[in-house]
Amino acid sequence: MNNEQPTIAILAWGSLIWDDKWPEFDKQRGDWQDEGPVLPLEYSRVSKSRHKALTLVVDEDNGEDCKVMYALSKRKNPADAIADLRDREGTIMDHMGFYFVEHPERKCIPKVPDSIPAWAEAMDIDVVVWAGMPSNFSDKNVVKKGEAFSPDAAVAHLQKITPEGKAAAAEYVWRAPSLVDTPLRRRLQLELWFPAPKLG
Template identity: 55%
Template sequence: MLLIGRSLMATLRSPTRGDGMTEKKKAPKIAILGWGSLIWDERPEFDKHHEEWLPDGPVLKLEFSRISETRKGALTLVIDSGNGSACVSAYAISTRKNPDDAIADLRCREGTVMRRMGFYFRDGSRTCAPDVPATIAPWAAEKGFDVVVWTGLPGNFKRETGKGFTVPNAISHLQSLEPEGKAMAAEYVWRAPDFVKTELRTALQIEPWFPVPQAPADAEDAG
């Protein structure tokens, strides 16, 4: 009798579907945010784990304020609350069922460490080291995403150059690069999505020494 009672209680506690089978926990809906080379520099190992990029992601403050070693000193796009311009970002739906896998996909693609990874869990179960832009939570709620993942690399212009980030200082830095670095910088800026409109990009695209690149360079980057 005791055994039957325990069995009945276990049945009552287990959520079931209409067909009598135990209901599985629904996989979270995961979005990956992108705004730079993540979108145009295709990497099959990363790209096979997400759907197409869509242009109506959350508005983020973006600027080309990170000096990239892998791009020979070129300036790359990062979320920059102090120097950035408000830009719409892009997003892609991850095909992963486990958020940890989606985070690892992006971390490996960007060649960075966990403390530089941004993520937002709508249920508040986890937090990340980088600041979470205020626009992400309402956007995730509107789109029905449970988890949002992005690259949280900070700007490093002042640390690397000793000068505060300004458009003139950034242009001066780019002009000082070797030809290969200038070519990579031009490719990165010109190939950024049209929805990325920052003060530096606007200034660079009218500079006669900063022409549209003729052929893509093969390099890695974050963003």
């Protein structure tokens, strides 16, 4: 880490990129860029704020490798960048992922994906920050609690949630960047009942 302001990268793959309802978060970061690390992603988290729609998380059991996006934080202190993202995601510190290149002994609760350390060093990034919420599909599935995630189970879940939830799910899936290519996204974009939302 240099003696001045550390270079802090925020990773993103979902609504951070396109949902502009959080201007306080957005003003503390630069533009989103394409060349982030490759992470295993899947729509395997049931979202309370999106009416039980499924949202993208790092999921080593069910995810498919996708290149994600990143933006540089304008913060001087990594703790502030972590707090910015935690507040934006409405989550707890135990769900925040971070990696310090020069201090890898500083551990977060979420597992650090193997791709992040090498990417950070190659990109001359000092600190990497991401949302590390776990999959909760098995616990929150509205069709059969305890059922493991699968594309079939996920489709059945989405078909059972409210119209508001279906609309939120459609917006979230269709507006994800093209870099995000998962089995469930490919399946949903072929479903006649899951139309692309009217934007603008």
